[in-house]
Amino acid sequence: MALAPFPLSVAAIVHRAKSGEAEPMDAARQSLAAIARMDADVQAWTHVMPAGALDKLDPARHAVGALAGVPIGIKDVIDVADMPTGFGAPALTSGPATFDACSVGMLRAAGAIPIGKTVTAEFAFRTPGPTRNPHAPTHTPGGSSSGSAAAVAAGMVPVALGTQTGGSMIRPAAFCGVVGFKPSSDRVFRDGMKLTCESLDTIGWYANSVQDAQALADVLIGADVGDTVQTDRPLTIAVQLGNPRTGLCAESRAEIVRACKVLGAHGAQCVPVEAERETALLLQAHDVIMHYEFARSLAPVAQRQGDRLSAALLQAVAQGLAIGAGQYHEMRAAQASLRRSWHALFGGADIVLTPSTPGPAPRGLGHTGDASFNKIWSVLGWPCLHLPTAFSRAGLPLGMQLVGDWGSDRALLAIGRKLHHLLIQQGK
Template identity: 40%
Template sequence: MNTVSGNGIDGRIAAPPADSETAAYSHADPAPLTAVAIRRGLQSGEMSMEAVLAHFLGRIEEHEGAVQAWREFDPALARVNALRQWQAHPQGLLGGVPLAVKDIIATQDYPTRYGSEIYREGVRGGDADCVARLRAAGAAVFGKTVTTEFAYFSPGPTANPHDPRRTPGGSSSGSAAAVAAGMVPLALGSQTAGSLIRPAAYCGVFALKPGFGLHSLAGIKPMAPSLDTLGWLANDADDLELMRAALLGIAYQPLPRLDAGALRLGVCRGHEWLQMEPAGATAFEAAVSRIAIAAMVSERPLPDELAGLSAAQKTVQAYEAARSFATDWEQGRARMSPSLRALIEAGQACAEVDYRAALDLGRCGAAAFEGIAEDVDALLVPAAPGEAPPGLAATGDPVFSRVWTLLGLPCVNVPGQRGPQGMPLGMQLVGRPGSERRLLAIARHLQPLLAELG
């Protein structure tokens, strides 16, 4: 198999020097080709599958050397998959649409390595449930994208498409970067703390973390079963809705246009606000002010008794990770990163009574959210502390996603703004359970307003 990967396995595309900016994604590049546009073009005959393939394979050839988004990629297999899927599912919601899959999610045509040296040789098997559902809708799996080790903190080689000297975030690093660089229109990821929203914010793309428990995780490496959530990324909010429809097996309907004057939004900075970087805080306040011109906006602080929610998420994650990774710990702890070993050791040392208390606080938070958000369509909350940090040795802080992941609420990253270094900034929307479609419609409405701020 002729593969290209961010880890250099049979690497056909070499990474540039660390200080190179020459292959960074150009902001002058044409607008990304969306999944909705591909579906419409293929079904109408205005677009050919060969043209779709030429576009995306060309984007990979152009940008992968700098971005290193792919853990496994075979252009010949990608072509075969796409042509086969288009021929077999011409009326499918995703018929022939290229898809990237995070490398903790099993696929039948590529090995899964979980970003770990323990599994460097790869695990073979069938498709995860989510991949099988998307293939049934016609999606063409292009390859596996780089994840951090076991979807925790230790990063792979992936760089931010807007500046290869900066992190793309994690743990869905490769998925966010591949979408941001226009290599694919859709990518699967996951979130246990902030692994979808943060990289989406850093890379300037949309991401949906659905409410907890809505989609099967069978075939996905578990970390913390009380928190783990499947999600996906795209350059367009309607593409996220198309993917949601395909996964649920329902008809796709374009997102509704909203009456801005009737839109009600709450602002929640959270108890972690002091961890915002100055530029991030300035941008957030500017975004709130701009949105308030077009919608009804009100303050919705979290009560003081919920100040421990972020710490509770960390407790649940560590406790459950120690048990999910028990076999890996016994057989391969020497090949684990220091950060992963520290997480597992913290979970092993955590008393069950503290774990249960953390879960209880999460349930209290979810109940309190119903009152806080009962008369608004969504909350506006930070997506990340600021712009993507320099360097590839870390993936940034998930602090502004921990609370909402613990509460199991649907979240969307809305791109559009840029920080003082010209890097993307995101705004996070948080909604009530079952409000995914509404959140995506709001996200599509807000994105042009954020883009006006530059």
Template identity: 40%
Template sequence: MSGYPESAPLGRTAGALREGERTATDHVEATLERVAEVEPDLRSLVSEPRREDRLRAAAAGLEERHPDPGSRPPLYGVPVGVKDIFHVSELPTRAGSELPPGDLAGPQADVVSELRDAGALVLGKTHTTEFAYMVPGPTRNPHDLEHTPGGSSSGSVAAVAAGLCPLALGTQTIGSTIRPAAFCGIVGFKPSFRRIPRGGLLIVSESVDHVGLFTQDVEGMDLAASICVPDWGEVPDPDRPVLGVPEGPYLEQASAVGRRGLERAVESLEAAGFEVRHVPALEDIEAINGRHRSLVDAEMALSHHGWFERHEGRYADDTAERIREGRETTAGTLAETRASREALRARLGDRMDEAGIDCWVCPPAPGTAPEGLDSTGDPVMNLPWTHAGLPAISLPAGEHEGLPLGLQVVAGFGDDERLLAWAETMAPALDGIDD
């Protein structure tokens, strides 16, 4: 199939719509044409009977309310994909499951309301793994339809990479934003824990669920973050960061392809003048991995208690098994795993201070997107950073055998603005990395 992926940078798209270079209604028509062209094979969007009518009416309403380009909101007319675990006022939430949508219903998500207030149009719900956890949906990777796009934010990442929308919402409980962004060759950003409000989101794990964002460009990600993250600040002239490679058993979890991808990215950054230090870190990664997965299973059992009591037979076998195992977690073990998050956050912060580094650089996944759709890939390279609640971004960083590779960059807790500013200085050095 031809036509994948397609360029749709958020910054340029939003600017053209605000300034009147293209009308909102014309952009909606072009978007609908693109959806009709690619969706039969890509399958990024949850089906919606009257999508065309809804979007055309929304675009016409925007034009009526904002005739003057000088007063248009920042995302005027921009189509946005919404992972189907966020509530949207006029669309059902199914969460990739067989449960009755009425049981899952709730008020519109806070972040969706912020995007709409900024002028964005909801293109539609995007496919997710069942309840944003294990069981894959139907979405394919725009770079190769025989490979996974990653998950659980599968539909959101594929929609952005294929140019259906320049911005989409995802989440991350282990690696559901950073990993798929790398697999599909775009930018994925997971702010510090709770920086983006989670009201109106179906929760997997109360202690570690993050809202994430997808764009094709770092400049666009800064625009998206300024709307989605309350009290977002700007960093006008950031100093060049000192980068740290976390040496040890954590890094050894990556495949040879993933480690070589990191080496090439580091070589490119050093050639561009960045200082890179190799720092021993995460020596107890196996214990961290075990605590995080235990925490997620236990808290999913809690968040799904009522639904599981009523609809156990409608859950996929793998999801049901994780919930049953989570129910066996004792209160004491749950308290210990919750406490381990801030302990790891403090330990990583101390290690960064001791080594004199500003952020970590590491693989966003063990390698490239696996072949087949039965798995969304292993999130192990994202897990410790998610457990600690640290802000992370995935930047495109070359490819291997036609599939994208990325670079995961992780900053200290609360350093979200500086992370994006640093990423903007790093991105040019990662362009054009040879296989």
């Protein structure tokens, strides 16, 4: 399948809707047509708005706002009014939601048009849905936000919401070759989202460009909490490649080495950083916190309808219930302590440059890939931005992630936009 991004950027859609150059519903109609044309192959959607439903919307409402007329996909663990929420567990799909989730309501108030629900792994955990990687249908699109990433990669929507507990935003972005942004923890309201891990779950989004990702951040996040990073001065970039649980493939390593050379030629100082002890502790903390919270969130479902859930989910619930409160609170304390450790770990660095995944999307659809390069940042709650920068020899997307200190979301996006332009231009 020949891939092309959605034909209009967010800024172009908004301009056309506000200026009257196009009808406010024009981009949404293009999106629905693309879904009808391509989704039989990609299988990114669980529910799509009927085309006739657009005629019932108030055009004036979608001709104003920061996201006027922008069609958007919503991961199927987040409520959209009048659409079912299925959690990736078809047997448990609820009826149409009565209200929008807070994040969806904010997007709608800004003029966006939620056009459908995208595939998620079962309860945003491990068992994948039917979505295919648009670049290579026999390779995983990642998880758990597979449908949202694939929908953007295939050009069906310009932007889509996902969520991350371990690596569920960044890994699909890497495998599908789109921009993926996971904000700082607690920066985006989660009301109306199915929480499985109270202290880890974060709503994020996919886009074709960092500029488009910034447009959603303007609506969902607002101003940065702490000091912002200036992008008009030389940057210090901490480069962290090591991970005690996985290695980095040669092509991914070479792409990061290339990035450091390009950024160094433009004045950035790329400084290798080793944090093996802290990384190992954070990975341990993620395993304990995730399983403990996930088990207690899903135990009521497992107790009543366990015969309708996957063996992997039931095993995770059992594993989490076996973890004691003492161990859980010990890991929460480690999480809180390390979350405040930016300067201790990275000195005067402005951002961290690190792999998004061990390599390109692996072959097979029965798994979602390795999240070892994502989990530590999810525990820390720091913002992460995946930048697609190249392709492997086999034609699969390659890239890397940038990480910022907690609360520096907009600064990270601003830096990412500048660096992505340099990396793309130099890669041509």
